[in-house]
Amino acid sequence: MIWLDSLLAIFRKPAPAAPAAPAPVAKAPPLEETVETPAVASPAWYPLCEALTKASEGCVLVAYADPASGGDPWTCGYGATGEGIARGTVWTQARADARLTADLLRFGAAVDKLVTVPLSPQQKAALVDFAFNVGTGSLGTSTLLKLLNGGDYAGAADQFDLWVKASGKTMAGLVKRRARERSLFLTGVWS
Template sequence: MGLIKQFEGCKLSAYLCPAGIPTIGYGRTTGVKLGQTITQTQADAWVVDEYDAFEARVRRIVTVPLSANQLGALVSFAYNLGVGALASSTLLRLLNAGDYKGAAAQFARWNKAGGRVLTGLTKRRAAEAALFVKP
């Protein structure tokens, strides 16, 4: 959850993310409307709930054993891009084939929003890849 909090940041008023999606708290997009505000307590509760939900969905699509660090990196990735993006990715295909090193190299490819490379996404993917390969 550390990477999610670090890279999402927390905003208590709804805003448009770089992809143009209404977002609030630590990157929550479900049911968010511009003009909406929440408390820090709500943001903290939502990120825990969403992390748990994303972790369960990631576990369902990964067929190989994962370390806690690998799981954390994948949950951060899915939280940011959606489980569908992970499910259809070369990253997941390589991982499920047992190619952990190849999977780790795929994180860097996912650094764009709206067709543009974003520095924040480049840094996030590098941090996720580093966590993924950390014993």
């Protein structure tokens, strides 16, 4: 009968307590659920520039600090900076794609205003990628633009290689990017 008492004792044990609730997890900043993608009338330069910019920038959906400064400007998506991008910013892939399209079209329009000589689609793509990276102010005051607007296409192309520093340091990523831009500008292809 001892075994029967032991067996009954097992069935009379209280049910184990429910596991403790997990600790609250910090919430990510809200994502923009609706993203308007600008319509692209597929200008001939756009697909060339988009491919080059995506290859040079890569896509990071959580904001990261500038590699040269270790802080500002914070960057998200395909190299986007500016208002609304700070530590902790998180984007969807759709948001990153839409922002890249809008940025490239904006920089394309700026290149159109700055350049006074004819450009092939490849040359414009290279210049838009360059302006996207260094800014239209830098392009606007550059020797590259002065040579180009003077009709010296080869001299302008040689200027790409001089734009490889950030915060006074030569950056391997910029060396590679400038070589790609120069190649696209001169030959119509990059690798």
